[in-house]
Amino acid sequence: MSVHRLSQGGHINRSQRLTFHFDGRRFFGHPGDTLASALLASGVRLVGRSFKYHRPRGIMTAGPDEPSALVELRERSRTEPNTKMTDVELYEGLQAWSQNRWPSLKFDLMAVNGLAGNIISAGFYYKTFMWPASFWEKLYEPLIRHAAGLGRATCLPDPDHYEAVHAHCDVLVVGSGPAGLAAARVAGEVGARVILCERDFLIGGGLLLDPAQESWRKEMIATLQGIRDVQILPRTNIFGYYDHNLLGGVEQVGDHVAEPHPHEVRQRYRTFRAGQVVLATGASERLIAFRGNDRPGVMMAGAALTYVRRFGVAPGKRAVVFTNNDSAYATALALAEAGLDGVVLADFRRENRLAAELRAHGVDVRFGIEVSDFGKDRVTLRTPSGGGDNVAADLLCISGGWNPNVHLASQSGARLSWDATLSSFVPGAPVQAERSAGAARGIVGIGEAARDGLAAGLAAANALGLGGGDIDFPLPAPEGPCAPLEPLWEVKSSGKAFVDLQHDVTVNDIRLAHREGFSHIEHAKRYTTHNMATDQGKLGGLVGAAILAEARGETLEKVGLPTFRPYTKPVAIGALAGGTTGERFQPIRRTALHGWHLRHGAVMRPMGAWLRPSYYPKAEETAWDSVSREARGVRQSVGICDMSTLGKIDLQGPDAATLLDRLYINSFSTLAVGQCRYGLMLREDGIAFDDGTASRLREDHFLITTTTANAAPVLEHMEFYAQTVWPELDVQLCSVTDQWAQIAVAGPRSRVTLAKVVEGLDLWAFRFLSVGEGHMAGIPLRVFRISFSGELAYEVAVPSRHAEIVWRAILAAGQEFGIVPYGLETMDLMRIEKGHLAASELNGQATAADLGVGRMMKKTGDFVGRVLSARPALADPGRPRLVGIRPIDSGKRLRGGAHLVSKPGSGRSLGWITSVTRSIELGQWIGLAMLENGEAMSGKTVHAVSPLHDEAIEVVVSSPHHVDPENVRVRN
Amino acid sequence: MLLIPCPYCGARPQDEFHYRGDATVKRPAPDAGLQALYDFVYTRTNPRGWHLEWWHHYAGCRQWVKVERNTLTHEIRTAVGPAEDTPQLSA
């Protein structure tokens, strides 16, 4: 048995021994221990160095309030820095290292910062490291990086898995102390669907500290486990309370083992949408500021009680308990019962009725006493008259009172209200469907909390229309009223008295913030970094506010606390990401021909959520080899391309043509059945939105295409106008993008190829911009004679499930002409040669006129964007217009994004290059660009500059239609 | 996260919806002139408190619905179809 382990008591399993390592040294503990309790049992007091002053620090608490006892947990890819050892469930083989010490924990060179004293006071970073700028990079930053910071994060990928689970329930109970258990039970018994979350690995909260309550705790757990609609989630911390009763939490599924079980996640991110919420989150003990209140051996009184009662550990050999309230009496008693010598209880108050019982147990109870200093194993006691006394002690327990854990209530929108009895804030009137119960709203006593929890659980169920019946179960007896607390925030003396141990903020830092004008609580917080560490100031937040209140000469109630924000406890990014990492980051959309592309060596490229073939390299081919072969194949004979990702929207109804007339700048009511037309949509502000084709399949039936990227926004835009602006139009619309695969067949031999496949449609009588229906072996086909490549071309739409049969049939038919499959790169090359628009031109800044399609605008009639596109600035002919460019020196390359200037070195940009490609037809680089006074510049030269590449290339301006500007080929 | 009571589907989480903003502005008649269109597109009152706004249930019924939301508390009072009026605020 370890030196400090008690022979009996607590919730640990002494029959089993766990081995673990801290700073490379081997230790032992038991199941039920935390890393902190096992180290205390082994007599370890010094566990870390502080953030700023590198002061030695010990274990202060027994839970997630811990400011000091931070470790790096686990190794290599599983390294977890800044982990509170009080919140780590011990497991066999655990490895942990102390942090923020150099070169070793016991001998820390950076502790000289503490001697340098006030140079690192509040606002230090703001004041010191401002000027000159060059000092920042060369001197200050490396210095700070070496001195500050806590643990080191790993740079290796996380080997573990995470998942997200979203739950709904009638009543969510947060916390499983007496109030939480009673609330869950009563709500469960009246038929509510209940989820009870407990951050700890044991259920029971404060019940775990009182052996007399053990039978009630066990009975309550057993009962809850027997109610079908009650779910108990241990190791699940609720970290945030959001709108409309949505709460977020993390379940630590596999953190209490060295590695998660195979096929199990490490953590589970959970959300809860609750009808009603009961916050039974308990209370946190607050510290008292005095010189030396951060030294190893200082411990919160409630934590000391926890170590004795729950973990069977005596956290010291000789103890002083310093308090201003009744709760620490239980600690003094427990320490005396645990066999500590000469326990001194120093009560700041004048008297207390509990003294006699403690004295009977050998506790030296003294009244009217302050602790003014804690040095090496020596506590200095001071009476109000100024008399002093030094007491030998290696453990100094402190209790400045209890703060209800109001974080979640505050996040839910409830204002906090001041409770003079507690000298603390309690939740005010609820804003959302929640109520706090037990210690979380300042109720003191196990029996009192249980009764309050029962009432809260019943009220929550009643609010949902559940209830009735006689719900009656035994509750622990009330403890009766306790003597009032006497507020005590600070024992004044020289030396450092801390209010925030994790960020090394002292009472003097708070006063300095006030003197320098940062007197608002939110300003003081940011100026001093008080409350901003991972413990969020749970121990000293209110103490700092009290110091500020004194400095301002105002009440603590008036000064208030900074806003509580998520997370109540640090949360791993991995947990929030859940399963959506790597290739599961977002759903991947695959076309019906995806398998064929992969089998034929396509290099796939993401386009939005889609994967599309980029090109189809043959053995030894470079990307350009492949693209140029594909493009030549199309231009000289025939090629085939998967166009299925284009958005497709089906419109039906007598007013379909009217709706299209009002959405596109050009007319569709004039389109004959069996015809298609290119169309451009504007946004209401007059800027080009999207382009595509609309085909009239029947009088009251249209099919439109959108760009791949805008498929969803265009549908939403159309639905908005159809449903809300012109609801009188009789038209229905629906996306059919996934239902139809679409195959482009392009090139001079596309007709003879396709004619061998398509039945029921005479392709020689089928003119440019026609749509018709045919079939292939019983499979219905829609054929469109449209062209993105600029060649004689068709697009064949086929129900997705038949896509590959038709694709292969076309390939077989084109084999004698050397048909080539081509990808996005080739498509892009050809459309730039042809001067067709794509996303780099439709960039959300260009008007129809800028893009050279202004003349498509109908002369009369309303359409979206018409009025605002006529604003003078948008109609200015000097605006950048779409042009073609090519280098005068045909050996030079062009770069997308280069700016166009009148001469190299000019600071004024006349426009920019939107798209570039190496042209097959012209044998040189060509591009599309937006250029001021575009048309008037035709034939003139400008310079394309790319300062990133230190390039300036002379280019000649032309029409954007580099190839076949007369559109002869498509009409062949 | 908000829970939006879609009049067609029932209460659904906010991430099934897209937001479009003020539902009290009406698209003017085509001949109303540039200023009227300008106000329709750009001019908003940005109230503190109750606000009638468009939400699109894109991952549900694909209907545009009018939702009365409090911009201060995020409370939602009603949600109705585009042709209906809400009791408190009229569009």
Ligand SMILES: [Zn+2]
């Ligand atoms: Zn809906």
